[in-house]
Amino acid sequence: MSSPKAAAKAAPKAARKPAPAISAEPSKSEKAAFLKAMMEGIKPGSLAAQKSAAKKEPGARLLGKVPKTKASPAPKAAAAKPARTSAKKAEGAPKVEILRKISGAAGVARTPESERAFALAKELEAALADGKLDLIQPPAMQALMGALCKVYSANEDSGNRYPILAGRAAVTGTDVMIVCGALLKAVDLQVFELGMWQSWAGR
Amino acid sequence: MAEQFVSKASEFKDGDRQIIRLGEQEIGIFKHEGKFYAYSNFCLHQGGPACEGLTIAGVKEHLREDKTSAGLYFDEASMHFVCPWHGYEYDMFTGEQVADRKLKLKKYEIVQKGDEVYVVA
Numbered sequence: 001m002s003s004p005k006a007a008a009k010a011a012p013k014a015a016r017k018p019a020p021a022i023s024a025e026p027s028k029s030e031k032a033a034f035l036k037a038m039m040e041g042i043k044p045g046s047l048a049a050q051k052s053a054a055k056k057e058p059g060a061r062l063l064g065k066v067p068k069t070k071a072s073p074a075p076k077a078a079a080a081k082p083a084r085t086s087a088k089k090a091e092g093a094p095k096v097e098i099l100r101k102i103s104g105a106a107g108v109a110r111t112p113e114s115e116r117a118f119a120l121a122k123e124l125e126a127a128l129a130d131g132k133l134d135l136i137q138p139p140a141m142q143a144l145m146g147a148l149c150k151v152y153s154a155n156e157d158s159g160n161r162y163p164i165l166a167g168r169a170a171v172t173g174t175d176v177m178i179v180c181g182a183l184l185k186a187v188d189l190q191v192f193e194l195g196m197w198q199s200w201a202g203r
Numbered sequence: 204m205a206e207q208f209v210s211k212a213s214e215f216k217d218g219d220r221q222i223i224r225l226g227e228q229e230i231g232i233f234k235h236e237g238k239f240y241a242y243s244n245f246c247l248h249q250g251g252p253a254c255e256g257l258t259i260a261g262v263k264e265h266l267r268e269d270k271t272s273a274g275l276y277f278d279e280a281s282m283h284f285v286c287p288w289h290g291y292e293y294d295m296f297t298g299e300q301v302a303d304r305k306l307k308l309k310k311y312e313i314v315q316k317g318d319e320v321y322v323v324a
């Protein structure tokens with residue numbers, strides 16, 4: 001991927017001549033500020049609401065007073081300057097305003113079987129890291145893989161749907177392709193049959 | 204610098220985050236393994252909401268003695284948060300951008316007094 005700097009270097013000289021004002025590209029920070037403002041909109045409590053309130057009400061503190069309802073419009077020219085002066089004079093530190101609370105993953109009580117599965121997964125990962133590829137012998141791998149396939153698909157069918165891999169699982173695309181390919185081959189399915197089934201079943 | 208009350212510690216569960224505004228600053232406060240971390244919510248890349256994306260352990264690689272790869276793994280001792288706009292990844296403990304540790308989000312001190320959490324700003 002070429003960096004913006006490299007792209008700028010590669011651009012012909014003519015393209016770097018000052019463009020007419022109307023088509024001038026805004027700077028990165030201007031774009032970011034614009035996008036942020038678009039995302040936020042003028043909602044109560046936002047910086048935009050505070051700024052617009054400060055413009056509308058000459059006496060309003062820029063960082064403190066936020067209108068809960070729409071303020072009646074005040075003459076713009078008269079409002080702008082005094083508001084800035086009063087913001088400078090504002091006493092005390094600004095107050096904390098909670099914008100969003102984002103919950104972490106909900107703690108789920110683990111069953112003893114889940115605990116054993118976690119322990120086994122950890123053991124396998126550690127063995128793999130040590131280069132011990134044959135910790136699980138083929139018949140045991142087949143039994144485990146078969147049971148996992150059946151349990152996962154039974155859960156799917158019964159409506160208990162969840163991602164098959166945790167966000168944190170470090171499984172590469174190649175790992176997935178190898179395993180999926182082997183599973184399809186084991187039950188004599190072609191990739192196009194999988195695609196067909198997915199489109200019919202809406203999965 | 205003044206201490207500003209943010210929340211009750213008991214209402215702040217492990218893994219939770221709060222995005223607060225303090226004057227013109229927007230701050231993301233994380234609770235990770237019982238400790239609080241607070242950083243500016245303005246991404247160093249293009250001003251995106253840096254503290255509002257995925258949190259994820261650092262990805263490392265197991266190398267065999269001959270330096271060939273034995274696979275990737277998540278290093279549970281580290282924790283990163285990822286800006287949702289274009290994926291700048293920051294170290295939860297330092298605020299550094301992990302691909303270029305010279306870049307650092309502004310860090311805020313968090314003080315806990317009993318059950319009360321304060322941000323120093």
Ligand code: FES
Nearest residue numbers: 246248249251286
């Ligand atoms: S704005 Fe955060 S990664 Fe681009």
